[in-house]
Structure formats: structure tokens, C-alpha cells
Amino acid sequence: MKENKLTKNILKTLSEYKINEKDILSVCPADLSFDGEYILGYVFLTDKYIGVCKSDIPTGYVHFFRGTKVHKKIEAEDLADYEVKLFDLQKLEHIHTERMIGAVLLTGEYDGSSVKIASLTNTYLEQINLFVRHTKNIKNGKPFDYEIVGKEAEEEDEESLYCPICGTMYPDPAKKVCPKCTNKRTIFARVLRYFFKYKFLIAILFLSYAMGAAISVAWPYLSGKVLFSYVLEKDNEFLARFGLSGKYLLALLVLALVMIGCRLIAELTNMVQMTLMAKVATSTVKDIKTDVFGAMSKLSLNFFTSKQTGGLMTRVLSDSNRVTEFFIDGIPSIFIQGMTIIVTFVVMYRLNWQMALIACILLPLLVFMTVKLRPGLWNLSGKRHRAEKAVSSKANDNLTGARVVKAFGQEDAETERFINPNNNLKEAEINIVKLRNRFTILYSLVQEVSSIWIWIIGVFFVLKTDKIDLGVLLTFVGYVAQLNGPMNFFSRVFRMWSESINAAQRLFEIIDSIPEITEKEDPVRLTKPRGEIELQNVTFGYTVSRNVLKNINLKVKEGEVLGIVGRSGAGKSTLVNLISRLYDVKEGTIKIDGIDVKDLSLADLRKNVAMVSQDTYIFMGSVAKNIAYGNENASGDEIIRAAKLAGAHDFISKMPDGYDTIIGASGKDLSGGERQRISIARAILANPKILILDEATASVDTETEKAIQNSLRMLVKGRTTLSIAHRLSTLRDADRLIVIDNGRIVEEGTHAELDRNEEGIFHKLNELQNKSLAESSF
Amino acid sequence: MADNNSINTFEKEAEEMTVMRVITSKDKFERTAGGFVNLTFEGVKYERVKIVRLFPFTDENKYISVRENTDKAREIGIIEDMDSFDDETREIISEQLRLNYFTPVIKKIMSIKDEYGYAYFHVMTDKGECNFAINMASNAVTKLSDSRLIIMDLDENRFEIRDVNALTQKERRKLDLFL
Numbered sequence: 042m043k044e045n046k047l048t049k050n051i052l053k054t055l056s057e058y059k060i061n062e063k064d065i066l067s068v069c070p071a072d073l074s075f076d077g078e079y080i081l082g083y084v085f086l087t088d089k090y091i092g093v094c095k096s097d098i099p100t101g102y103v104h105f106f107r108g109t110k111v112h113k114k115i116e117a118e119d120l121a122d123y124e125v126k127l128f129d130l131q132k133l134e135h136i137h138t139e140r141m142i143g144a145v146l147l148t149g150e151y152d153g154s155s156v157k158i159a160s161l162t163n164t165y166l167e168q169i170n171l172f173v174r175h176t177k178n179i180k181n182g183k184p185f186d187y188e189i190v191g192k193e194a195e196e197e198d199e200e201s202l203y204c205p206i207c208g209t210m211y212p213d214p215a216k217k218v219c220p221k222c223t224n225k226r227t228i229f230a231r232v233l234r235y236f237f238k239y240k241f242l243i244a245i246l247f248l249s250y251a252m253g254a255a256i257s258v259a260w261p262y263l264s265g266k267v268l269f270s271y272v273l274e275k276d277n278e279f280l281a282r283f284g285l286s287g288k289y290l291l292a293l294l295v296l297a298l299v300m301i302g303c304r305l306i307a308e309l310t311n312m313v314q315m316t317l318m319a320k321v322a323t324s325t326v327k328d329i330k331t332d333v334f335g336a337m338s339k340l341s342l343n344f345f346t347s348k349q350t351g352g353l354m355t356r357v358l359s360d361s362n363r364v365t366e367f368f369i370d371g372i373p374s375i376f377i378q379g380m381t382i383i384v385t386f387v388v389m390y391r392l393n394w395q396m397a398l399i400a401c402i403l404l405p406l407l408v409f410m411t412v413k414l415r416p417g418l419w420n421l422s423g424k425r426h427r428a429e430k431a432v433s434s435k436a437n438d439n440l441t442g443a444r445v446v447k448a449f450g451q452e453d454a455e456t457e458r459f460i461n462p463n464n465n466l467k468e469a470e471i472n473i474v475k476l477r478n479r480f481t482i483l484y485s486l487v488q489e490v491s492s493i494w495i496w497i498i499g500v501f502f503v504l505k506t507d508k509i510d511l512g513v514l515l516t517f518v519g520y521v522a523q524l525n526g527p528m529n530f531f532s533r534v535f536r537m538w539s540e541s542i543n544a545a546q547r548l549f550e551i552i553d554s555i556p557e558i559t560e561k562e563d564p565v566r567l568t569k570p571r572g573e574i575e576l577q578n579v580t581f582g583y584t585v586s587r588n589v590l591k592n593i594n595l596k597v598k599e600g601e602v603l604g605i606v607g608r609s610g611a612g613k614s615t616l617v618n619l620i621s622r623l624y625d626v627k628e629g630t631i632k633i634d635g636i637d638v639k640d641l642s643l644a645d646l647r648k649n650v651a652m653v654s655q656d657t658y659i660f661m662g663s664v665a666k667n668i669a670y671g672n673e674n675a676s677g678d679e680i681i682r683a684a685k686l687a688g689a690h691d692f693i694s695k696m697p698d699g700y701d702t703i704i705g706a707s708g709k710d711l712s713g714g715e716r717q718r719i720s721i722a723r724a725i726l727a728n729p730k731i732l733i734l735d736e737a738t739a740s741v742d743t744e745t746e747k748a749i750q751n752s753l754r755m756l757v758k759g760r761t762t763l764s765i766a767h768r769l770s771t772l773r774d775a776d777r778l779i780v781i782d783n784g785r786i787v788e789e790g791t792h793a794e795l796d797r798n799e800e801g802i803f804h805k806l807n808e809l810q811n812k813s814l815a816e817s818s819f
Numbered sequence: 820m821a822d823n824n825s826i827n828t829f830e831k832e833a834e835e836m837t838v839m840r841v842i843t844s845k846d847k848f849e850r851t852a853g854g855f856v857n858l859t860f861e862g863v864k865y866e867r868v869k870i871v872r873l874f875p876f877t878d879e880n881k882y883i884s885v886r887e888n889t890d891k892a893r894e895i896g897i898i899e900d901m902d903s904f905d906d907e908t909r910e911i912i913s914e915q916l917r918l919n920y921f922t923p924v925i926k927k928i929m930s931i932k933d934e935y936g937y938a939y940f941h942v943m944t945d946k947g948e949c950n951f952a953i954n955m956a957s958n959a960v961t962k963l964s965d966s967r968l969i970i971m972d973l974d975e976n977r978f979e980i981r982d983v984n985a986l987t988q989k990e991r992r993k994l995d996l997f998l
Contacts, residue, residue, distance in 0.1 A: 076918065079947055141921070142921070144921040164976060213973075218935070419933075424995065
């Protein structure tokens with residue numbers, strides 16, 4: 042479907058309603074009927090109407106969804122006849138979209154009763170949301186707002202959404218990478234760039250490979266032709282060239298020495314190869330891992346919630362190892378082994394072309410079979426990766442949930458559940474080995490058969506004709522045996538290639554992901570922050586269809602303590618996440634000291650906004666390091682002071698290693714309250730201008746809470762503080778409170794003011810908490 | 820005692836959250852002109868209710884939650900079994916569910932191509948021939964059981980394969996990557 046234009050046929054029909062093309066302000070496809078069938082359809086907006094056009098799907102129509110559509114000038118829907126229905130904008134109220142499982146519904150109230158206007162697939166979700174915003178604007182008498190544009194409409198011409206090579210739509214309009222045209226060669230070239238850093242080492246590596254190859258080519262010649270045909274046959278003409286004519290024993294000795302020398306050099310190059318390979322491989326793996334990890338940490342929080350950590354770990358850990366195998370072991374070998382094969386054949390051809398021909402008669406078969414078997418390897422590599430991911434996800438899931446597993450006595454059941462993915466991984470590995478074996482068998486078969494072939498025909502030649510002598514025959518057999526190595530290698534190289542490129546592809550996917558939160562070019566620095574926060578018409582939702590915050594307007598003065606109250610799920614945490622820009626607002630602006638947070642440098646923003654949240658995280662390392670997280674240069678004095686203020690000093694000094702106690706994943710376990718206090722200390726040490734306390738004292742006992750409250754009271758001095766709390770008593774000292782319900786600010790005022798409003802949510806909550814406190818004290 | 824009243828309403832709300840109500844064939848569903856459904860339950864009329872399957876995959880005709888059309892979408896009651904209703908009512912409810920849970924079922928796989936992080940599907944569904952792409956990095960393919968898959972395209976449009984074993988050997992091999 043055309044994304045934002047009506048077809049000629051519709052326009053013709055519309056002219057009967059006195060609607061011209063220029064009256065149409067916004068268009069969105071509506072490709073579903075109300076009883077759940079695909080249709081051809083559009084909704085459009087004029088300054089008087091919302092119109093809906095519908096037509097049945099022509100037979101044989103093919104649906105194309107995002108990323109698959111090929112750009113075409115004329116499509117079937119251009120020719121179809123549409124039925125048009127108009128809704129008078131005057132009578133239409135509360136127009137909005139509702140997202141369902143597989144469809145989106147555009148609905149509103151028409152003449153006072155609810156009506157379904159149109160329905161569509163998720164494909165056009167973003168577009169219909171824009172359409173609704175336009176409609177609301179027009180209805181409110183505002184002019185058409187050209188500023189409201191979506192990801193796709195931003196592109197001035199539609200063409201730029203399609204790949205110029207194959208004409209297919211980009212799956213991700215922001216990235217403009219056509220997966221179909223990004224072939225494996227580009228990935229290959231990108232990986233290669235990682236190795237360029239080690240040019241010198243790789244050059245030496247190549248040299249040693251070449252040396253090894255030269256020796257292996259010379260070896261059969263020395264041990265065959267030279268030994269038998271020249272030295273043992275006492276060929277004086279040949280020996281004279283080395284000044285050894287007549288000195289047969291000496292010649293034999295020299296030959297033996299040369300041969301020993303060759304072996305020595307071969308072993309030596311082998312050693313050099315191993316050392317260098319280990320060095321280059323590990324260094325590159327390290328580089329790739331660093332890049333992937335770096336790219337991953339820059340990505341927005343969304344990325345981590347939408348992917349399983351198990352899957353991500355597979356990428357960082359095993360994929361980066363797998364990438365290098367082909368490049369380190371494979372590429373130089375392809376070069377060398379390929380050369381060995383060619384040189385061997387050339388030498389064989391020069392020695393006796395008939396026999397050379399016989400030796401390589403099976404090669405075309407080999408090439409044919411290889412081409413046929415290769416795609417299988419690619420798929421198997423992908424499959425193994427998925428199986429691996431499933432296993433590590435399962436293990437990860439289990440380990441993090443170990444407490445629940447044990448509490449419910451599910452150890453055996455979990456082991457049982459682990460068997461399945463584990464089995465799949467085994468199967469996947471076996472399949473790869475099976476296919477690999479097929480390659481190996483094929484290649485060694487060809488080599489063996491050729492070798493026997495040469496023996497039979499060679500002996501025939503030696504006995505029946507005078508064309509060749511025993512020396513030549515032995516040389517030939519030697520050369521065919523020499524092919525064993527390269528053949529073996531080539532049977533492996535395709536698997537290595539598949540695995541390497543497959544893994545590289547997954548890594549580049551991460552490296553290429555664009556973080557949703559990006560710093561503006563040339564951002565505004567916040568050198569002397571005052572800590573003033575202003576939210577204007579802020580609307581935000583984690584998904585396109587559901588807004589968690591709706592049209593929030595809020596101003597927090599410098600140094601003010603603002604309490605935020607509301608039921609769970611009301612949007613309190615979301616509000617503070619937006620202020621520290623963990624997510625970007627959908628509509629409206631957030632300003633700190635009058636500057637839009639999107640224009641601020643991220644480093645300055647994060648430095649000046651510190652958060653103590655309900656999910657505390659303790660990193661591996663010492664207590665002191667954890668408190669000084671994000672503030673490495675803090676002195677011991679500062680750390681202790683921060684810990685004191687957070688009420689953490691006491692329990693820290695009771696620990697055997699004091700501030701040097703190793704905590705976190707592998708170290709000593711802390712209680713929930715202790716963790717909380719460490720994260721408060723962390724925030725105190727950061728000394729931010731804006732402090733966000735998101736249920737900061739939720740998991741400490743009343744006594745500790747009191748202590749922390751006291752220290753917080755000192756802490757908030759000179760800072761702007763936003764404090765979220767369920768326990769309203771925590772917020773007694775706040776200058777002002779806001780109550781959020783269903784994404785909106787519903788009440789605002791001081792503790793006393795809010796409590797006076799007996800119908801208000803705050804009053805109810807307060808009463809309820811006082812009552813339960815009173816009850817529990819009986 | 821205004822204070823006590825407000826506490827009581829609050830507690831009532833809390834209590835209501837925990838009550839399970841069952842909608843039976845005695846309660847009346849009716850279509851509205853605008854294409855929605857009204858429900859009269861225990862004498863109270865609820866307009867344009869929302870109908871939600873609680874077990875959309877394992878049992879699509881049992882345990883259906885009917886909810887108010889408000890921001891909070893409070894539950895009015897649960898239909899324990901659709902079969903306990905007459906054909907007319909069943910049809911009224913099913914109409915809403917069909918759009919709600921619109922999911923084409925894949926009948927035939929023409930091709931699946933794995934290209935640089937995306938997989939391109941060309942399939943025949945019960946709703947017609949479809950081409951869609953999925954992101955290989957996200958969890959686009961959900962295995963409901965060993966033989967049942969839900970596939971989500973880049974826009975989270977859903978496609979379903981009810982029974983992998985009903986596909987031909989050749990089609991299964993194309994799908995191999997995801998099994």
C-alpha cells in the first residue's frame with residue numbers, strides 16, 4: 042500500500058463529495074475490517090470530515106509488511122473501487138486509538154455514542170497515532186501542524202525508504218541498511234579491518250606460512266626424484282652442478298643434511314606460527330569484545346529489556362572467539378594451502394603431464410559437492426547459535442532465580458527443563474559434526490583414490506613403458522600424499538567461514554544498533570547548575586499505544602523538595618526516569634535550568650542528577666569502590682563522610698575488612714537495607730544538584746529509615762530533590778507534594794493542604810496508612 | 820465521620836479487587852450500532868465492554884474476562900466457558916475477539932530467507948498470501964509448544980503456525996532455523 046496518499050480512484054469518488062486532493066490533510070492506511078479480515082482501505086482527514094475508504098482484497102493479492110515491500114509505481118489497490126464513508130468532524134468526539142493484540146482500532150464518539158471508525162494492522166500504528174494528533178489539532182481549530190512528523194514522513198521523498206539496489210524497503214528506516222544487499226563479503230571486509238592493527242605480526246605469520254609451504258613442496262622432490270633418480274642412480278650430470286660429481290657418499294650426506302635442515306626450519310616456522318596466531322587471535326578477540334561491550338552499554342535501557350541477557354552473553358563471549366578462527370587460521374591457510382596445491386600440480390605436470398592429469402581427475406567432483414553442501418553449514422551455524430542462546434538463557438534464568446527455585450523445591454524439575462534446550466544444543470552440534478565429517482570423508486576419499494590410482498597406473502607405466510622411472514613414480518606418490526594436508530584443510534575451511542561470518546554478523550548487529558538516546562552534536566554544558574526542573578506538556582509511554590504519562594506540567598524550583606505520591610503503576614518512577622533522560626519524552630519538553638535535556642551534554646546531565654532507586658545494584662568490588670562508583674577520585678575521607686550521612690558507616694566498620702570488604706556478585710552478601718544505604722552513600726558522594734529518591738527507604742526497617750531520614754534532611758539542603766515514597770510519613774518534610782494517578786497530576790500542595798481535601802486520593806491514602814499503623818500497634 | 824467513609828470506600832475497592840465474579844448465560848450481551856458490545860450483568864448495564872481472553876493460546880474459548888470501558892478497565896466478570904452461551908451471544912462475543920486477536924494462521928511456507936539479522940518470510944495464510952520480515956536478534960519467534968509457533972514481524976503483527984508437523988518435510992526444513 043502507498044503509505045500516505047490516496048489512490049486516483051478514491052480521489053475521483055471523493056470529488057462527488059466535493060472533496061479535492063488539496064483538502065486532504067492526512068492519510069493513513071486502514072487494512073483490516075471490523076470482523077478481522079484484510080481489506081484495502083484508508084482513513085483520511087479534511088478540515089470537515091474524517092473519511093474511511095474500503096475495498097475488498099482482489100483475488101491473488103499479496104500482502105507486504107514492513108521491510109518486505111518492493112517499491113513499485115502502480116499497485117493493485119490503485120485500480121480498485123472504494124466505498125467511502127464520511128464522519129462529520131463536528132459530531133466526532135474523543136477520537137483515539139486502542140491497541141489490541143493483532144490490530145489497532147480507531148474509535149471515538151459519534152453523535153454521543155461509541156463508534157468504530159477503522160481498524161488496521163500494527164504496521165500503521167505509528168502513522169495512525171500521528172493521524173489522531175492531526176485530527177485533534179484540526180478539531181481544536183488549530184491550523185495543520187507540519188511539525189508533527191513520524192520516522193517515515195521525515196524522509197522527504199518516499200524513495201529514500203527503499204534500498205536503491207534491490208528496491209526493497211529497509212526494515213529499519215532509521216538505519217538504512219538493506220539486509221538483502223549487505224552480503225557476506227562486506228561483513229568479511231569489516232572483520233578484516235580488526236586485523237589491520239596487527240599488520241606487522243600478520244606479515245610475519247604469512248612469511249612463515251609461505252616458508253612452511255615451500256618446504257612441503259620441496260620435500261617430495263628431495264626424497265623422491267633427487268634421492269632416487271639423481272643420487273642413487275649416480276647421475277653425474279646433476280651432481281656436477283653442485284660440484285659433487287663422483288662423490289656419491291658425500292652427495293648423500295649433503296642431501297641428508299639438507300633434508301634435516303628442511304625439517305628443522307619447518308618445525309621452527311610451525312612454532313613461530315603458533316605463537317603469533319595465539320597473540321593475534323587473542324588480541325583481536327579482545328578488541329572485538331571491547332567494541333561489542335562498549336556498543337552495548339551505550340544502548341538505551343529498552344534494548345536490555347527486549348533481549349534476554351543469556352543471548353547477549355553468548356554474543357559477547359563465544360561469538361567473538363568464533364569470528365577470529367577463520368581469519369587467523371583460515372585466511373593465511375587458504376592462501377598457503379591453495380598455493381601448495383597449485384605448485385604441486387604444476388610440478389607434477391612438468392614431471393609427467395599424463396600422470397598429473399590422472400591425479401586431478403576427481404577434482405571437479407570435489408568442487409561440485411562442496412558447492413552443494415555449503416549452504417547447509419550456514420544454516421547449521423545459525424541454529425547452533427540459537428541453541429546455545431537457549432541454553433545460556435535457561436542457565437541464567439535459573440541462577441538468578443535460584444532462591445525461588447529452592448524455595449519451591451523445584452531443583453529437579455528445573456534440571457528436567459534444562460535437558461530440553463541442552464539436548465537441542467547437542468543435536469545442533471552433532472549435525473554440524475555430521476556435515477563436517479561428510480566434507481572430511483569426501484576430501485580424503487578423493488585424495489586416497491587419487492593416490493591408489495597413481496600407484497596402479499604408475500606401476501603400469503614403469504613396467505610396460507620406459508616413460509617414467511621409479512624415482513618419478515615415488516615423487517608423484519609423494520606429491521599426492523602431500524595433498525592430504527591442503528585437502529584436509531579445505532574440508533574444514535567452509536565450516537570455519539560459515540561460523541565466523543555468522544558470528545560476525547551477530548556482533549555487528551549490536552555494534553550497528555543505534556542508541557535511542559543520543560547526545561546532540563555540540564551539546565550545552567551545564568557548568569553551574571541551579572537545579573531547576575520544568576516539565577511542559579510531557580507525554581510518554583514505553584510502547585507506542587499506551588501512554589504512561591499524559592500531559593504533565595510541573596515546575597520544581599531550585600532547592601525545593603518535591604514529594605511524589607501515587608498508587609503503584611501510576612507513573613511515578615517513569616517521571617523521574619525521564620528527568621535523568623533514561624528515556625526520551627514522546628511529546629513536550631523537560632528543561633533543567635531552562636535548557637532542554639535533549640540539548641544537554643549527557644555526562645553533565647548524569648553528573649548533576651543522581652538517583653537512588655528501589656532496585657539497588659552492587660557491583661563486584663570493594664565497599665569503597667561501590668560508594669565511589671562514578672566518582673573514582675574520591676578520597677577516603679569523602680567516602681567515609683558519605684557513608685556516615687547514609688547511615689552506612691556503622692555496619693561497614695563492623696565488617697572484617699571494613700571499607701575494603703569485597704562485595705557484589707562473588708563477595709560478601711549484604712542485606713537489602715545495607716545495599717540501599719550503600720547506594721544512598723553513592724548518591725551523596727556524587728554530590729548532585731538534583732537528587733532523585735525513588736523509594737529510597739523502602740527496604741529498610743523503621744529505625745534505619747529514621748536514621749536515613751535524618752541524614753537525608755541534611756543532604757537535601759541546597760539541592761533540588763524529588764522523592765517518591767509509598768509511606769507518606771517519609772514525605773512529611775517535603776515542601777510540596779504531587780499526587781499522580783493514571784499518568785496525570787491530580788493533586789498538588791503541601792502535606793497539610795492535601796490532607797484537608799477529604800475527597801482526594803492523598804487524604805484516603807494517608808488515612809489508610811495511619812489506620813493500619815494504629816492497628817498494627819495494638 | 821467523613822474520614823471513616825473514605826476509608827471504607829477505599830477498603831471496598833481493595834476488597835472488590837479480590838472477588839471473582841462469573842458471567843453466566845443469564846447475563847445479556849448485545850451489539851451496539853457503533854460496532855461494540857454492551858453487557859447487562861446483575862441488573863447493571865455496562866456500555867461497550869472490553870473482552871479479553873485469559874488463556875488466548877491454551878484455551879481460547881474458556882476464561883474470558885469482560886471489563887469496563889474505563890481507564891482502569893475494572894473487571895466486570897469472567898465467562899468460564901463460551902459453550903455455555905447460545906449461538907447468538909457466542910457470535911457477538913466472537914466478533915469482538917476476532918478483531919482483537921487478529922492473527923493469520925500460516926498454512927504454507929513458500930520461502931524463508933535469512934539475511935544479515937533479518938529473516939524474510941513468504942507464506943500463505945488463512946487470510947491470504949503474506950510477505951513479512953522478522954528481526955532475528957529479538958525474540959520474534961515464540962515457541963508455545965514443540966509444534967506451535969507465534970511469529971512477530973517488525974511491527975509486532977502476529978502470525979501463527981498451529982502445528983509444525985502438519986507442514987511438509989520441505990517446509991519444515993525451511994523453518995528448521997527456528998525449531
